[in-house]
Amino acid sequence: MTLTTTTTKNKVLFIMGTTGTGKTKLSLSLGSSFPSEIINSDKIQVYKGLDVVSNKVSETEQRRIPHHLLGIIDDPDMDFSISDFCSKVLSALDQITERGNLPIIVGGSNTYLEALVEDPANDFRSKYDCCFIWLDVSLPVLFDYLGKRVDVMIEEGFVDEIREAFVSDADYSRGLRRAIGVPEFDQFMRAKKEGQDEAHLEELLEDATARTKENTNKLAEVQLGKIHRLKNERGWELKRINATPVFEAIAKGDKYESVWEEIVFKPSLKIVMSSLG
Incomplete structure (x- = not known):
């Protein structure tokens, strides 16, 4: 061969x-x-x-x-x-x-x-x-899977990784911090650093998780659109x-x-x- x-x-x-x-x-x-x-x-x-x-x-x-x-x-x-x-x-x-x-x-x-x-x-x-x-x-099938994947990633240390890399004045428009999940968890990380109460932190965690799932789905849609363009136009x-x-x-x-x-x-x-x- x-x-x-x-x-x-x-x-x-x-x-x-x-x-x-x-x-x-x-x-x-x-x-x-x-x-x-x-x-x-x-x-x-x-x-x-x-x-x-x-x-x-x-x-x-x-x-x-x-x-x-x-x-x-x-x-x-x-x-x-x-x-x-x-x-x-x-x-x-x-x-x-x-x-x-x-x-x-x-x-x-x-x-x-x-x-x-x-x-x-x-x-x-x-x-x-x-x-x-x-x-x-x-x-629709992929979105369901991606949502569950975010939950698994959180169990595997997703939030801990973001906390270790957190910088209060970070630029989320460039570099590694563009990764989906990092900007979404900014407010949660700031509140945790400030020592805010657990109930509020739980709310922020749920919101950050939901936005991470939503933006992951949006990314998939954008990527699919680009693939179709490469196929149909290119x-x-x-x-x-x-x-x-x-x-x-x-x-x-x-x-x-x-x-x-x-x-x-x-x-x-x-x-x-x-x-x-």
Whole structure:
């Protein structure tokens, strides 16, 4: 099996989708099926810290397959721009393809991906043959899952992470603190720091949690709109995988792994194998 085409273009696999659709899970599964390395394309996950808040892949999973652009920025206030992203990705691609491995670009920052692929300065299309897999989940089903995911994240230390990173004069328009959940919990953190009574803190916590869920849903809608635009206006040949039944099984409390295997992993594997030739 070769990772290049007859025109000597290197292959690049993109796994796209809105937040929470299983992109990381699929990237790890596909990455275990081929000599691969994963490039993160989530503009928040490039920063070090807030691993729970940003849903960063665990260190154990990172050890399974080499990862790039994950937790590489120490300064939470640094503005990691689109041009920074493109430069880092292009450098990583050179390294990965030189090793003969398949680059898998994974994440939901679709504006960054569009610049990477379409900006003439990057000369991307002339160098790389793209395979795009799009994990799609019905929004009502996804919204239910995302809400429950926020609750799980809070149980796993979401609020503690935000408290440790809290700065009273923080700029929420740039850097790591743009992450959904950080601005939403600002008022709660200020009240807690001031030692306000528990009843008021509980109200603020509930409000912050509700706004985090609402803004996560809004993010999914925006991301989906950008994906549709890339498909319909840019002409990206996205291979859509409907993962909705997986999330319906999760909502029912059913065992979902077999469903995921049949309707997500196997079709995706077939797409990649066909692309690689």
